[in-house]
Amino acid sequence: MRLRVKSDIRLSDAVYETLLEAILRGRLATGEVVSEVALAQKLQVSRTPVHDALRQLAKDGLVRQEANRRAVIASFTAEDIYDIFEMRKILEGEAARRAATRIGPQVLAELRRMMGDLKADPEAPNWITRWADFDDAFHSAIAAAAGSPRLAQDISRYRMLHRGINKLSTTVEALQQAMAEHEAILEALDARNAKASHAAMINHLQGWQAYFVRHFRK
Amino acid sequence: MRLRVKSDIRLSDAVYETLLEAILRGRLATGEVVSEVALAQKLQVSRTPVHDALRQLAKDGLVRQEANRRAVIASFTAEDIYDIFEMRKILEGEAARRAATRIGPQVLAELRRMMGDLKADPEAPNWITRWADFDDAFHSAIAAAAGSPRLAQDISRYRMLHRGINKLSTTVEALQQAMAEHEAILEALDARNAKASHAAMINHLQGWQAYFVRHFRK
């Protein structure tokens, strides 16, 4: 692990970003215990900014940190996963509803283009990575288009939590299924149909929710 | 201001609680700049736990804290207030919907009792304080009854933000109006009518949203 200093002024922010990415990419496994001292050594900083960063991550729900004990990368029960998806359905469902009458045509076109590329080349070697990028762009764009900064931020938080636990290997079939659901959402947005957009998004997330809860293994 | 040491192990948690309460009670005004040094002296602790607490509050959105600058108690624009209520409508509306088929009769009865007490004695000297307690119990109970820990937590966060900016003196008339709306929600819950509960909650918050945005003064 290596410190990534973007344009952060505070060292503690850089540490936060670094640890966040490490967790989301699975380089820090769920349930793993990490000590401030060890992280500080790895990142070549003192314990202070590491301590700060861990407290921020604890507030995000990505780390559990009890007093006087080392931090533990959060692990989730099946109930947690279910609950996180419940929140995504509430928040992203509402975002889709609002985005239907607000999302810009050029954003829509860009999403269509990305999806078309993916569908056109299902055998590409980095297909899954590209799909993840598309998924990210797709959900972020809808969240942003809803026009509420706090809604977008909360959606981002729950998608982050989701990625933090996304260790199970999703099959290509599941992704193809998700793709079809994305397409349905895009169509509803294109038609500026708020109700249909809402329903399509809920349906999409419900499918993933069932999939994740079913394939959940500690 | 005085440090309240509940059963917190960490000093920084105690400082967090203390500052949180100070902000929510208006003892730290919005826009006020506070220095870690000054707070540390007031609370008789070193700067370290104060620093920690301020970063947590920043993550809650109650404090703005740029690098190398003193912390500023968050102030909100009219758009912020509108946005916070949008989130409350989304989250608490959904909570009411779910609570309709889940809330326990004894909880419902307790809420009814509190409301009855308030209605019976509208001239009590501490009526407004008691109303605030009731409002808190009311919304918290519904949030809890929805059965999603994360939904409850997010609702709590936005209600906290709301209280943080609730500096304008609400009139007794407005509270009476809110009381009637609460009654409507209770009736819908009592009837186990999810749709009506949802609508009543949204209606209630919409009323407050309009009220707050209208009476907003920097």
Add this chain to the structure above:
DNA sequence: TTGCCTTAAACTGCATGCAGGTTACCGGCG
């Protein structure tokens, strides 16, 4: 007076030392 510039005081972020509390290893006992 008003505005600007200089400069000293004040403040934050980070490193580090210390005082507890926690963890883990190891030997002894059952």
Add this chain to the structure above:
DNA sequence: CGCCGGTAACCTGCATGCAGTTTAAGGCAA
């Protein structure tokens, strides 16, 4: 062989010193 207890290493939370930045006060010019 497993379990327990003691002890030593380790770790966290807090205090404090330092370096670099921000803030604010005072003086000078217009």
